[in-house]
C-alpha cells in the first residue's frame with residue numbers, strides 16, 4: 001500500500017517538502033473492519049488548515065500519519081456483515097491506495113451507486129462540497145425567486161453547485177472566478193447569468209464596480225469561498241437585509257491577512273453574516289444529496305473535474321488547488 005504522510009508542518013506556504021511518500025505492508029483485518037481499494041481521492045482546501053498546529057474547529061493532522069481525505073472505492077475484503085467485496089463506498093480513507101475502515105463507527109462508510117451518478121461525483125457535487133453549497137445557500141442565504149445571489153470561486157466544486165442550486169430557485173446568479181476560461185464555463189455550461197473575472201480588477205473598488213454592472217438590483221445573498229477583496233466588494237454592493245454565507249476564506253489559508261475594510265456595512269445594511277462547517281450539519285445531508293443527485297443524474301448539472309493520476313501526484317495537485325490551478329473539483333485517480 002502506497003500512501004502520503006504529513007512529514008512536517010509548514011510555516012507560511014506549504015510545499016512538497018511537507019509530504020512524504022511511503023510504502024507499507026497490508027495488515028490482516030480485525031473483526032468489524034473493511035478493506036477498500038480507493039479509486040479516487042478528494043483534495044480539498046480544508047486540508048491546508050489541518051496541516052497547521054493550533055486551535056481550529058478540527059484537530060490538526062498528526063505528523064507522520066496518512067493525510068486525511070475523502071475517498072471513494074470498492075470493498076475488496078470485509079469482516080463486517082453489512083459489506084461485501086464489490087460494494088462501492090465513500091469514506092475518509094486518506095491519501096493512500098488502500099484503506100482499512102472500522103465499519104462499526106457511525107458514518108465511517110456509506111454505500112453509493114455508480115449507475116446514474118459517476119463514482120467521482122460522490123466526492124464532489126453529490127458529496128461533501130455539494131452539501132456545503134446546499135447548506136450555505138438554502139439554510140443561510142434562503143434565496144427567494146428574483147433575488148440576486150453572488151458566489152466566489154464559482155467554477156469550483158462548491159461554487160458551481162451554489163450557482164446551479166440558486167438558478168433552480170429562480171435567482172439571478174453571478175459568479176466570480178479566476179480567468180476567462182473559468183468564467184466562460186460558469187456562464188455557458190453552468191448557466192449563471194454572469195461571471196466576473198477577479199484577475200481583471202486591481203482592487204476591491206474596481207471589483208465592486210464590475211459587481212454593480214452585473215447585479216443592477218444589488219446583492220441579496222452572497223456565498224463566500226475566498227475572502228479578501230471579493231468579500232469587501234460584495235459587502236459594498238449588498239442590499240438591506242442581505243445574507244452572507246461564509247463558507248471559506250481560501251485567500252488566507254497560507255497565513256495571508258484578510259482585513260475587512262468596511263465592517264460598518266454589516267450594521268448599515270442590517271446584514272446577516274454566518275459562518276458554518278458542513279460536517280456539523282448532518283441533518284441536512286439527506287435532502288441536499290437527494291437534490292444534487294437528481295441534478296447530476298438527470299444531466300442538468302455537469303460538474304467539471306481536474307484529475308491527477310496516481311497517489312504520488314497528490315501533493316503537487318493539492319498545492320495547485322491552493323493557487324487556483326484546478327478547474328472544478330480536484331481529484332486524484334488511484335487506479
Ligand code: NDP
Nearest residue numbers: 045153156157158177178225248249250251276277278324
Ligand atoms: P475549489 O474547487 O473552489 O478550488 C479552490 C478555488 O479557490 C481555486 O480554484 C481558485 O479559483 C480559488 N482561489 C484560490 N486561491 C485564491 C485566492 N488567493 N484568491 C482568489 N481565489 C482563490 O475548492 P472547493 O470548492 O473545494 O472549496 C471552496 C471553498 O469552500 C474553500 O474556501 C473551502 O475551504 C470551502 N469549504 C468549506 C466547507 C465548510 O464546511 N465551511 C466545506 C467545503 C469547502 P479561481 O481561479 O476561480 O479564483
